[in-house]
Amino acid sequence: LAKTTQPISMDSYEGQEVNITCSHNNIATNDYITWYQQFPSQGPRFIIQGYKTKVTNEVASLFIPADRKSSTLSLPRVSLSDTAVYYCLVGDGGTSYGKLTFGQGTILTVHP
């Protein structure tokens, strides 16, 4: 299982764009990159997933370079409610996909 490395914490202000980068040097060919958001005392919630290049949905964008050894989650115009822990995970989507290794995650704090 590919190990991921993220910054432990980040601070931002309302309305700013936040970019959180995750390193996954040992990513395998079949691995997808998935980001989850977790609020205190809640289960993680899916944000976005990608395999290569760029993916965008209604809440975030995910940038993946050609070598796939890293990825960047971009949150446009954050608000106070985006304060949470963000986890980057890699997995192959197979039957063992739930057997994931969660890293420390990134604690994002959005200030007024």
Next chain:
Amino acid sequence: GAVVSQHPSWVICKSGTSVKIECRSLDFQATTMFWYRQFPKQSLMLMATSNEGSKATYEQGVEKDKFLINHASLTLSTLTVTSAHPEDSSFYICTGRPPGANVLTFGAGSRLTVL
């Protein structure tokens, strides 16, 4: 979207008693579900893989006799913490992957406090 429901969301029990936590996939069938544990200010740690109709598989260091897992149907997995002690106090989260999806759906978690 897919929904995983956990019950209870929080529970307080006395040391030495057993507590059961239920995890239901409400709109999909899950032959496999996963149980995680999260201590305060720490990340999620995989405890075990729950397999429908067969024994669960446990991660290294997790006592199978203490954390009993039953997956009797395609929509229900249960975790029973037997003879709970204060060090078992934690946030327990289950998750499953809907068929055809590469995304996990997590339950809301169950906070266990052992006095």
